[in-house]
Amino acid sequence: MNKLEFLLGQYGALALVVAACWGWGEALLRLLKIDRDPAMRLGAPLAITLGLGISICVLQGLAIAGQLTAFYVGLLIAVGMLLGAWHVLAHKPLLRWPAWRPGWQEMPRSDRWGLAALAAVLLSTLTAPLPPPTQWDELMYHLPHAQQWAVSGRLTVNEWLRYPWFPYDFDLLYAGALLFGNDVLPHLLHALAGWLTAWLIYRLGVQHLDRLTACVAASLWVLLAADEFIRAYVDMGVALFVLVAGASYQAWRSTDDRRWLLPCAFALGLAVGSKYQALTLLPLFAVGLIWRDRRPTTWLLVVGALLVPCIYWYGRNALLTGDPFNPMGGRIFGFTDWNASDHHWQFEDLRRARGWPAWPLWPALVVPFIPALRRSMAVRRALIMGGYMTLTWAASVPYPRYLLSAYPVLVLLSAASSMYLIRLASTAIPALRQRVVVKVAATLLLIYLTLMATAEIVRYWKRISPTPEARAALLTQRVPGYPLWAHLKTHPVGRIYQLGSEDSLYYAPQPIWGEVFGPWRYSDYASLPPAQLHRKLTQEHFDALAIHSERFPGVASQPEFERYFERVWTEGAVKLYKLKPPVAP
Incomplete structure (x- = not known):
């Protein structure tokens, strides 16, 4: 409940x-x-x-x-x-069901199947947004x-x-x-x-x-x-x-x-x-x-x-x-907070993650070769827009998620060509003209989509966290360092520099410094010997250092590290160390 x-x-x-x-x-x-x-x-x-x-x-x-x-x-x-x-x-007629739209009973059977399938697909997203934030960006x-x-x-x-x-x-x-x-x-x-x-x-x-x-x-x-x-x-x-x-x-x-x-x-x-x-x-x-x-x-x-x-x-x-x-x-x-190296590695990271467009979008390529579709001015404009967006994406940074803004146009084109080819095949292949074959295929598809929607609803239903205790338990399981950040919000230790926990900063006490790019980039800190790291952090007025020990395993394992840093929190992958007073030479 x-x-x-x-x-x-x-x-x-x-x-x-x-x-x-x-x-x-x-x-x-x-x-x-x-x-x-x-x-x-x-x-x-x-x-x-x-x-x-x-x-x-x-x-x-x-x-x-x-x-x-x-x-x-x-x-x-x-x-x-x-x-x-x-x-x-003031404008009640706007809310009336337009007379030009056919009712459910008057719709062709195929349209009713399509609407039922769309409803199942939409239902699969019902609980997906409800868990607390746990995603990287x-x-x-x-x-x-x-x-x-x-x-x-x-x-x-x-x-x-x-x-x-x-x-x-x-x-x-x-x-x-x-x-x-x-x-x-x-x-x-x-x-x-x-x-x-x-x-x-x-x-x-x-x-x-x-x-x-x-x-x-x-x-x-x-x-x-x-x-x-x-x-x-x-x-x-x-x-x-x-x-x-x-x-x-x-x-x-x-x-x-x-x-x-x-x-x-x-x-x-x-x-x-x-x-x-x-x-x-x-x-x-x-x-x-x-x-x-x-x-x-x-x-x-x-x-x-x-x-x-x-x-x-x-x-x-x-x-x-x-x-x-x-x-x-x-x-x-000219660069301000970033430098040329940051710029290079940002795009290099995106290039490493590059990929092809999702396979259901590829039928859009067939649209120019279908005269019945090509005659539509709206379809031709959609082709220009979708083609342009895909080409600029491929020529710049072909990272799959960056193509998402083109998906609405591409799915319309892909669906148009796919349905045209399916209808063409149904006229050419006698077996596909049989109502029983179509009915069985549509029923199986609808059953599959319904089962998929149910599985997705249950999957995210388990992650819904209506109480503080349930929320804390889920975030402890899914967000590295969450227990430490929750502790520090009630037990502050001063100015903190962190290494490797950028994917949990929403739950950390703000501000907290340390990033892959920019003036507090990890590369300027992680490679330093303990004495130099302590000196650099002290000069920049930091009081503590948080380290994701699995992503930066070599920092705290260096000889003499504990001579300069005191362990404060050692639970989980993210460890917290306070800076000790400067050690006399």
Whole structure:
């Protein structure tokens, strides 16, 4: 019952956020007087996404002004909910089930199977976001930065953490959640981006392809992005904003209504304000705009909408470090906290992890050779966008997770070609035309997806931690050094330098120094003999040294190490040593 109450409470909090975002986003759509056509309306998922973007901009403004507090965030949610209530009461026809959509009974059997399969796939993500944070990057920098903004109420540059100069639009949502002491809600906010993306993929698939293909595409997205539903990263947020930008661009080209360029540019600005990789999309959209509309007023509107969510990060970096893309532009603009070696090893690390796109995406390559698909203008634009994103990814850093922002377009193309080929095969092979064969195959697939969803629900249900005791037990098991960090929050030992525990810093007392890159890089400390290490740490005013003994086994095992360092905590893999007073020569 505790876990069920926890689940309902967390989803209740998410429902408040969704309702507020829908209120803000619908207000923007009504102000622009777009997305009104019932046959092409993207509706709620588009409104909620734009509402998320508006919330990010408001949170950014509050944090810049030093007013990021629970009161103002609560006010932001309350106003959004009031706007939503007003839309419901004043525009009830918007909420009616559109007459052009067939009911369940009138749908073809294949569409019903597709919807049932999609429901099973979505159900598999139900409990995935609910365990406490345990994933590497969220503990290393996403949540620690958000935590510092929530504690200070302002946008601080936290130089002891990795990537202090990155653009962090989506992470501002996490800071808002942490103001209320809820670090599971960031998981749900990232998962929300994934669910909204699936919803938009389905809507776009129905509009431009057919319902069954839309179900296949949305299911592929959820399955391929399954690991992202358990994390407070930004990748699904970037994918959502990129998809909204592409869908808005398509709506502009099909209606010739330039008001659609505002949500297009705004969503693109949110993507660029959340991850540097999204910058590669700017040339593609710029060429598309130049090709169609070169009016100065159009460009002013587009550039303004693009810059609102992201100009702060790039302007701040340019003013304070001279590199608007710090640290990635260091070779061009000069290095500040990083050096050339850090830059080299960062990209070398990504290259070592490079890989091919997921195999379910490969059928997208067949789309150009299918005349029935190639005749669709929307499909041709999707091909250009998906191809461009894949090529820029392959030419820069072919790290599989960095392609995630292209997945929504690629799964639509892949599903379109796969369904076309399956239907073609069914007409050519008599056995595939038999209803019993199709029914058995569909039933087996649905059973498999249902079993998979059940297994995933149970898997993450076991990790839900509704009580402090359950949470501590799980984190002790899954986060190296958690018991030490929990102890130090109540028994501080002064300024700490750590070696090898960057994947648990969210739970450590802040600030805590020590990183792979930057001015406190491990390589400048770990190789020193005990006497020199002690002298360096003393000169930098450190009081204690925490060492992940499995990742840096040779540091504490050196001769005379205990002459300079006193053991304080030896449980688990992370050990703590206090610096002894300087030893006389």
